[in-house]
Structure formats: C-alpha cells, structure tokens
Amino acid sequence: xxxxxxxxxxxxxxxxxxxxxxxxxxxxxxxxxxxxxxxxxxxxxxxxxxxxxxxxxxxxxxxxxxxxxxxxxxxxxxxxxxxxxxxxxxxxxxxxxxxxxxxxxxxxxxxxxxxxxxxxxxxxxxxxxxxxxxxxxxxxxxxxxxxxxxxxxxxxxxxxxxxxxxxxxxxxxxxxxxxxxxxxxxxxxxxxxxxxxxxxxxxxxxxxxxxxxxxxxxxxxxxxxxxxxxxxxxxxxxxxxxxxxxxxxxxxxxxxxxxxxxxxxxxxxxxxxxxxxxxxxxxxxxxxxxxxxxxxxxxxxxxxxxxxxxxxxxxxxxxxxxxxxxxxxxxxxxxxxxxxxxxxxxxxxxxxxxxxxxxxxxxxxxxxxxxxxxxxxxxxxxxxxxxxxxxxxxxxxxxxxxxxxxxxxxxxxxxxxxxxxxxxxxxxxxxxxxxxxxxxxxxxxxxxxxxxxxxxxxxxxxxxx
Numbered sequence: 001x002x003x004x005x006x007x008x009x010x011x012x013x014x015x016x017x018x019x020x021x022x023x024x025x026x027x028x029x030x031x032x033x034x035x036x037x038x039x040x041x042x043x044x045x046x047x048x049x050x051x052x053x054x055x056x057x058x059x060x061x062x063x064x065x066x067x068x069x070x071x072x073x074x075x076x077x078x079x080x081x082x083x084x085x086x087x088x089x090x091x092x093x094x095x096x097x098x099x100x101x102x103x104x105x106x107x108x109x110x111x112x113x114x115x116x117x118x119x120x121x122x123x124x125x126x127x128x129x130x131x132x133x134x135x136x137x138x139x140x141x142x143x144x145x146x147x148x149x150x151x152x153x154x155x156x157x158x159x160x161x162x163x164x165x166x167x168x169x170x171x172x173x174x175x176x177x178x179x180x181x182x183x184x185x186x187x188x189x190x191x192x193x194x195x196x197x198x199x200x201x202x203x204x205x206x207x208x209x210x211x212x213x214x215x216x217x218x219x220x221x222x223x224x225x226x227x228x229x230x231x232x233x234x235x236x237x238x239x240x241x242x243x244x245x246x247x248x249x250x251x252x253x254x255x256x257x258x259x260x261x262x263x264x265x266x267x268x269x270x271x272x273x274x275x276x277x278x279x280x281x282x283x284x285x286x287x288x289x290x291x292x293x294x295x296x297x298x299x300x301x302x303x304x305x306x307x308x309x310x311x312x313x314x315x316x317x318x319x320x321x322x323x324x325x326x327x328x329x330x331x332x333x334x335x336x337x338x339x340x341x342x343x344x345x346x347x348x349x350x351x352x353x354x355x356x357x358x359x360x361x362x363x364x365x366x367x368x369x370x371x372x373x374x375x376x377x378x379x380x381x382x383x384x385x386x387x388x389x390x391x392x393x394x395x396x397x398x399x400x401x402x403x404x405x406x407x408x409x410x411x412x413x414x415x416x417x418x419x420x421x422x423x424x425x426x427x428x429x430x431x432x433x434x435x436x437x438x439x440x441x442x443x444x445x446x447x448x449x450x451x452x453x454x455x456x457x458x459x460x461x462x463x464x465x
Contacts, residue, residue, distance in 0.1 A: 001056055006034045007041055007063045014134055015041075016209065018082040018090070018113075018150075023048065026113045027056065028079040028092065031063065037073040039063035040094065042113055052460060065108060065116050071096055078134045081211065084151040085109070086180050092116075093123050095132035095163060103129035103163060103195055105137070107183045123161070124185045129195030130167035134207045137161055137185075138219060140175070140251035140259065147219030147249065149212050153180050158251060160259060161185050163194050164207050171200040171208050171223070175257065189257065198258055201244075203366055203382045203407075203417035204228065210249060219249040221261060225404060225419050228378035244406060244417060245399060252413060255387050260412040263399060271299060271450040282332065282436040282443045284309075287342070290449070295336070295432040296402050297452040302334060302445060304350065304394040310440040314354050319365035319383030323347035328440035329354070330363075335433040336400050337371065339425040346371040346420055347435065348407045350394045362388045364396070364409040364416065371420035379420075386414040401452075402426070 003009045008031025015029025027043045041062040046055035067076040075097050082090040090113070093105045105123040108116040123137070139148045139157045148157065162173035172195045176187040187193045200208055201223060208223035223244045227234055234240035247261040275292045282288050292298075312328040323331050333349030335342070351363040365383030372379065386409045388394060399406040405418040425431070436443040 001029070001043060001058070003031075005031075005058060005062065007031045007039055008058075009034050010036055013038075014078040014207070014209075016079055016081040016092075017211075019214070025053070026082070028064070028082075028113070030077040030079065033063075038067065038076045040065035040079050059114065061114065064114055065094070068106070068118050071106075075131050080135055080137055081150050082110070082113075083137075085183070086153075091119075091183065093135055093137050095135040097131040098125065101130055102127050103132040103165070105132060105135050105161070105163070119183050121184065123183060124187075124194065126193050126195045129163070129165055129172075131165070132163035132195075133166050134164040134171075134209060135162065136173075136209050137178075138210055138212070139178075140219070140249070142251055143253055145250065146217040147212055149214065153178065158188070159185055160249075161187075161194050162200060162208070165195055169206050171206055172196075173198055173200055173259070175251070175259070192257070199384070200261075201415045201417050202384045203415075204419040205244065205417045218264070220264065221247040221249050223247075223417070225417055228419055229374070229421055230376050233376070242404065244404075247412075247415075252411075254389065255413065257387075258413055261415050262408065262412045263397075263406070267299065267399070267452075270453045270455060272453050274448060274450045276449075277445065277447045280434060280445045280447075282434050282445060284436060284439050284441065285326075286436050287335065288434040290432045290434060290447070292432055292449055292451070294428050294451075295338075295430045296400065296427060297454070298336075298398070298400040298432065299450040299452055300334065300336075300396075300398040300400070300432075300447065301449070302396050302398070302447045304332060305444045306332070306352070306394075306438075306441040307444065308441050312354055312440055314356055314358075317351060317353045317363070319351070319363050319367075319381050322365075322367040322369050322381045323349055323435070323437055326437050326439050327351065327353060328438060329360070330438050330441075331365065332436040332438055332441075332443045333396065333434075334398060335435050336398060336405055337402075337420060337422050337425045338431050338433055339422075339429050340431055341424075342433075344371060344373060344422050344425040345433070346405055346418060348396060348398055348405065348416070349435075350396070350409075352388075352394075362386055362394070364407075364414050366405065366407055366416040366418045368418055368420055371418070371422060373423045374421050377421045382416050382418070384414055386410050399452075
C-alpha cells in the first residue's frame with residue numbers, strides 16, 4: 001500500500017492484521033495525513049482467494065480512528081492485532097504518550113472494525129518511558145510448548161506487553177496479568193515494567209511485532225535490524241535494514257520471569273554439513289581456531305563448563321568493558337566473523353561474576369568494537385545478565401549470516417542481534433574461534449556447527465488460470 005489519500009499521504013506506517021472467524025482479514029494501519037496528523041485506517045484484501053493477498057482496498061470512509069482529545073496528534077500510532085473480549089467485541093491497543101514522558105497504551109473497542117469506542121483509562125502506562133511505538137500485546141501459556149491465539153485468556157495464561165521506546169530506540173517487554181473485564185494489564189514485577197526492565201533483544205533491534213500462526217500453533221516474532229553505517233554507504237550498497245530470522249516465542253516456566261525466543265525450525269532446512277567438537281579445553285588467555293572452513297553462514301550450538309583454577313573474589317564486571325576486559329571467571333565464548341589474524345572479530349561471550357552475596361551472576365554479551373576496520377561505523381558492546389541455573393551449563397546458539405549475528409543464550413532467555421560491517425573477515429577469509437580471556441578458569445567447550453545454505457527465494461508459482 002502506498003500513500004495516495006489525504007489520510008495517509010505523508011506515510012503508510014505500521015499496522016496489524018486480524019483474521020476473523022469467518023475468514024475475513026481486517027488490517028488497521030497508521031497513516032500520516034496531509035497535515036501530519038497520525039490517524040488509524042482500515043484496509044482489507046481485494047481478493048481473499050489470493051494466497052499472497054497482494055492487493056488491498058482502503059476503506060472509503062477512512063480514517064476510522066483519530067487522535068482523542070488531549071493526545072498529541074503526532075504521537076498516536078501503530079494499532080495491534082485485535083483480540084476478542086468476553087463481551088464478544090474486539091479490542092485493539094495503540095501506543096501514545098501523556099505529558100511528554102509517560103508511555104501509554106490506549107484501548108479501543110469495536111464490533112465491526114469501522115467504528116470504535118475509546119475505553120476509559122489505559123491498558124497500561126509507565127512514567128519516564130516516553131512515546132510507545134509498535135505496541136504488541138499477546139497471551140502466553142504458563143505451561144505449554146505451543147503459542148496461543150491473540151484472543152486466548154483465562155487460567156494458565158499470562159500476557160506479554162511490549163513497546164518500542166521512541167526515545168531510546170529499544171524494544172522492551174514485561175510479563176503480567178490482563179483483566180479482560182476492566183481491560184487493564186498489571187506487570188508481575190513492577191520493578192521490571194515495560195521500558196524499565198527486560199528488552200526483547202539487547203542488540204541492534206527495533207519495532208518488533210508478533211503474530212499467531214494458527215496452522216502450526218506458534219507465536220512468531222519479527223524484528224527489524226537497522227543500519228549503523230552512513231547514509232552514503234546505504235545508498236552505495238542499494239539497500240538498508242533487514243528483518244531478523246523469525247523467532248518462536250514461549251513463556252519460560254523455569255524462570256517465570258521472561259519469554260524464550262528461538263529461531264523457527266524452518267531455518268534447519270538450510271543446514272548443510274555439520275562439524276562437532278567435544279570437550280575442547282581452553283586455558284586462560286587462549287584462542288583456539290575451529291577448523292570448519294568458510295565461516296560466513298553458520299548455525300552454532302555451543303556449551304561451556306568452567307573449572308576454577310584460582311581463588312575468585314567479588315568483582316564488579318558486566319558487558320561494558322567488552323571481551324578484552326579480563327576478570328577471574330570471564331569472558332569466554334566464540335569469536336565469530338573473524339579473519340585469520342584476528343584483526344577483525346566479533347566476540348559473543350559469557351561473563352560470570354561473583355556478587356557481594358557470593359552468588360554468581362552471569363552476563364551474556366556481544367562485542368562489536370573490533371568487528372570492522374571501517375571507521376564510519378557505530379560499534380559498541382551489547383548485553384545483559386541472563387539467568388543460569390545450577391543444573392545448567394552455559395549455552396549459546398549463534399546464527400551467523402555474513403554481516404548479521406543473532407545470539408541466543410540459555411535457550412533464548414536473552415538474545416542479542418549484531419549488525420556488523422567486516423572488511424577483512426568476508427567470504428572465504430571469515431573464520432571461527434573459541435576464546436577464554438578469564439584469568440582464573442579453564443573452559444571446556446562442546447560444539448555442533450552447521451554450515452547454512454543460502455535461502456534461495458523462488459518466485460511464487462501463480463495459477464496460470
């Protein structure tokens with residue numbers, strides 16, 4: 001859809017589709033009007049029998065929702081997929097802000113997708129988080145291995161509320177309880193509320209949205225990897241920004257505090273030859289090459305155990321110092337998209353630390369500071385703490401695709417997406433290494449690594465009739 005009406009002439013922006021029980025599909029999207037007012041518009045497929053739903057019809061009486069009184073007209077956008085309430089009517093939520101700094105999610109009710117009523121209050125609000133974009137709201141099963149339809153509610157279900165913070169360009173979420181009668185959502189842990197707690201992805205990642213795949217009973221997450229090079233470079237290469245590999249989302253019933261994200265199983269259809277390494281011991285300050293040949297398209301499973309060889313004490317470390325910052329228990333992990341001389345490399349690593357209580361806390365990090373010799377590229381260290389239970393080893397899965405690295409810790413409790421710009425570690429010159437830069441532990445690593453084929457996108461075979 002393109003900007004071609006007064007209600008979206010300055011932009012056809014983010015929206016969401018809702019599949020109705022009778023097979024109809026309703027798409028709500030934000031349009032920026034000829035006066036740059038953000039309004040919500042309705043569109044529907046021109047031909048429901050088209051498997052690709054290529055052509056869409058804009059509702060003749062758009063817009064269907066305009067900014068309510070007291071709302072900034074340029075801070076009101078991104079309607080969600082609708083969910084059915086217990087009263088038999090649909091709800092959607094839309095991101096906005098109040099008093100410049102309070103991120104809010106407004107709730108609208110509709111029975112026909114053309115007329116809407118703004119419900120009293122808000123679904124949720126968090127002071128100090130600023131404008132909420134691309135709000136996502138969906139249920140997760142407390143004990144289950146499948147996703148849930150967006151309208152699911154009741155016993156054994158929590159709800160995830162996610163917002164993209166316009167101020168920081170980070171995607172945050174929290175898990176809580178939704179009351180379908182009052183249309184209010186309450187976080188399980190107010191200290192980890194939306195915008196002040198967990199991030200969907202701790203790397204270069206924004207504007208994510210999920211949908212429910214009813215055919216496979218999966219909640220699928222898409223996210224956007226934006227660029228950190230110059231606009232001139234983007235124009236030269238002819239493209240800018242990509243979507244992540246889609247991820248399946250589940251509730252982590254082991255921690256009870258986070259979602260789990262995992263690459264969809266379809267990625268496994270790209271696997272070619274595999275190489276396994278068992279219990280490789282990496283001493284303090286060591287780097288070990290992994291002989292797998294070209295290392296530009298990989299699916300890596302790595303498991304680490306540590307053996308403490310010197311006394312450790314309380315240390316204040318995290319991700320910020322990167323892989324060169326040595327502590328007693330870390331960092332250790334992988335050097336991906338590295339050249340043979342290690343002039344370019346991207347460390348993906350764990351760093352366990354002793355806290356004042358003597359309990360070990362673990363950080364999971366991605367260090368881009370040496371990922372490229374290019375000078376006009378934004379390079380930083382990303383990461384966060386990750387829960388690691390005493391019965392668990394340190395586990396990571398890393399998807400490498402030339403200039404994108406997606407890293408998943410502990411089954412997907414934490415994820416970091418890296419957008420890198422290697423100049424030396426490219427094609428046949430890219431290598432993979434293990435490293436241990438801790439001062440007080442030996443690391444034992446077990447890995448299985450698949451080379452990945454390219455995803456050859458074939459044209460859709462239209463019915464010639």
